[in-house]
Amino acid sequence: MxxxxxxxxxxxxxxxxxxxxxxxxxxxxxxxxxxxxxxxxxxxxxxxxVAFSAALLETQQWTIVGPFDADKTLEFKKVVTNIGNGYDPETAEMxxxxxxxxxxxxxxxxxxxxxxxxxxxxxxxxxxxxxxxxxxxxSQVAFSVALLEQTTWTITGPVAADQTLVYKKVLTNIGNAYDTETGVFTAPVKGLYYLRITGVVGSSMTLRAGLKKNGEDIFEIKAKDQGSGSNGAALELEKGDRVYVRLMRGSAIADQSRLSTFTGFLVFPMESA
Incomplete structure (x- = not known):
């Protein structure tokens, strides 16, 4: 049969x-x-x-879309990842x-x-x-870290220049690919990874931080006046690619061992070309 x-x-x-x-x-x-x-x-x-991650606009300028008079399908034009080509940026359909x-x-x-x-x-x-x-x-890889180990409310910044955030409290580090001395996650294998950052900021302060891959901007979070921000993406990484979070000049970030975090894990490995 x-x-x-x-x-x-x-x-x-x-x-x-x-x-x-x-x-x-x-x-x-x-x-x-x-x-x-x-x-x-x-x-x-x-x-x-199959995996995709897309941002609404390709421009880096602050742009508002809407309000609309009727429901509208959002077409996310900046494609970060589209493994399997399942996402269509022309129709925003999977x-x-x-x-x-x-x-x-x-x-x-x-x-x-x-x-x-x-x-x-x-x-x-x-x-x-x-x-x-x-x-x-x-290929079993996952990490989740918080910015500070102490449980008291602590503010880092505002910083005079862009600064790589070094997350010190390790919740998970399977595969030991995250380095607590540098704040850098180094991909141990080629594959599709999911990465997310969250952050909070104190009163009368501004938070602007971004995820970078080998120096390339991937996405950002913003917040102000005791607000919080979070963002994530599915990202194809080569073996040895370095991913980290940069706090932008003039920004601050707060934590008490569980509020500002950096998380990532391997969704599936991919064969090298």
Missing amino acids: MSSWFLLVALACGLVGAQDPSLQELNTKVQQLTTKVEELQREVSARPQ MSSYFLLVALACSLVGAQNPADVILRQLISRVEQLERDSENTVT
Whole structure:
């Protein structure tokens, strides 16, 4: 009995009912390989790699959109991450992950490929899944830190120049990729990461802080007068990329061991090109 996964792909790609005798000759090998694919897919959670993160505007100038007379779909134009190309900046819609999976399978198999090509592609798929399975086991990365260890309300700043924030209270540091001496998280493997920062500020003060990757601005938070800010993004990182938070000149930030935080974790590893 041919596996349900293979039948789904074959149906979607128009392979069911093929009359090529070579396909029948290789049927046994294909069945064995598809069984192996199913086993490996279960090990790596059988999900496609799909993630996106987008900001509303590409301009760095303060810009207000609206008010509107009617409901409006917001089109986020600055694409930070779009793994799988599921997000469309023209429509602001996310394609269904099920459709992406079938599309991925169809592109892998190819409706007009001869049977020997299909067999080679299945072998390649097995090898890829085996690598993914190994990565899933070895690539466990997550950290969450607070700015200060003391529980008393403490204000840092206003600072005279941009300053990297060094978060001292470690809540979680699986993989030891966050450095408490420098405040820098260094990606141990290539992959899709989720990163978030939160911050609070004291009375009559202003907070402006930003997440940076290798010196590149990714996103910012702003707050004033005992307010708070939070922001996050899904970000594709190469092995060795450095991510950290910079407090901008003239800004201040407050904490009491649990209010101003920096958090990140590996969503899934990705194979290097």
